[in-house]
Amino acid sequence: MSRKLFIGARLRRLREQAGLNQGAMASRLGISLSYVCQLENNQRPVTAAVLLKLVEVFDCDIAEFSEEQDKRLLGELMALCRDRELIGENIAPAQLARIVEQTPEAASALVNLAERHHRLQEEYAQLLDRVYGDQLATPLAVLPHEAVRDYFNRRNNYIDALDVAAEALATELGLRPGERSAVLRAALLERQRVAVRVIDAGAEGILRRFNPRRMQLEIAAGLSDAQQAFQLATQWALIEHREMIDAEIAAAGLDDEQCSGLARQGLAHYFAGAVLLPYGDFLAAANASRYDLESLQRRFAVGFETVCHRLSTLQRSGARGVPFYLVRVDQAGNISKRQSATAFHFARHGGACPLWHVHEAFTRPGKILTQLAEMPDGTRFFGIARTISRGGGAFRAPRKLFAVGLGCDLSHAQQLVYADGHDLAAPRDVALIGPGCRVCPRNDCVQRAFPPAGRPLSTGVDVESLVSYRFESDAL
Incomplete structure (x- = not known):
């Protein structure tokens, strides 16, 4: 581990939940009683060996000990x-x-x-x-999409059981970039008795439609091989791994019908992405290319967003990639996708920070932009952003345009090819962003759209500046 990790409170809770005293905990882990005491009092950081032993002995998720x-x-x-x-x-x-x-x-x-x-x-x-x-x-009630999004964030956007199953399927079928859909189609017919038919999506924009009574799967015409494979692998997950997905949903407590439906779709999509980009091969290629997104696109014959999404999931115990956040924004600033294996704090209310470079991407379509950004707590991140589009293919065909942002803590930036040329040790051009105007504490931001909730404003009219809102001296 590159950083010292203290797990005192979390270790104590785990021990108490198991009904063990410190001596019994030490015996289970094969360490001394004094070491357990030091760990619980945050006097010593946990080692990788002890952390893996905790996961093995108590069958817990290593993400529970993540400082992120x-x-x-x-x-x-x-x-x-x-x-x-x-x-x-x-x-x-x-x-x-x-x-x-x-x-x-x-x-x-x-x-x-x-x-x-x-x-x-x-x-x-x-x-x-x-x-x-x-x-x-x-x-x-809690909005279903927010509940599901929070579930993936709690899991650091990595679902081990599905990821391992997807990698095993890709290996078993010998899937190769650019030639996946035909193999998956044959496997669906042979093993699941599901026949695949290509249809005209029409005005509805249907990508995949499954008829369980006829055991027939319809796929939209005009999709690339990777897009077809993604839809086929999604349906494979919904049939072959239904029990696994249901167990994940039950463990997460997503028992509301809408929440469970969105979670089921999200988990099936997770599996499909892992089939197209098997963990071991993709991580090795990412490290070899220094996380060059366009190089990974060509290597695996997939889209830009698919690569970004997969990079944000590389958190397997013992084989971790760079921990990324991922965000997808439309031109109005609405965040339609956000997930993170970092400490990056996304806005929950009032929109994202307008100084974040993900918004600037719309002014330079197709170009990768980089940014060094600092949050109000001093945490710094290195990010990239680029626009993507979906749909189209005809004059009146529905079309979508987004900007995708991918970023990591500044301490990991040297592993990215996009950081070459940046002075990461003493950066001169750092964007001072925030979690959103509603809660941002910065006093002198000229881009602020509205004041933070409950913050007392200075109402004097004798002074005016580019800063739209000024605050009383006793404000937070």
């Missing part, structure tokens, strides 16, 4: 404390860090409570629209 999850939770808690409508006090970052370290469940519950508060506020606004306009109110 704690960093994400700390970022959300800090943003929450800046919202004076909810907290109204300047809590020292060190105190918040102790809360996350010692009682992460309580910290997570507080963040979830704030989420519910924001949804209540949004519901109230929608109710007013219903009374005075024609917009219908939405339910107060």
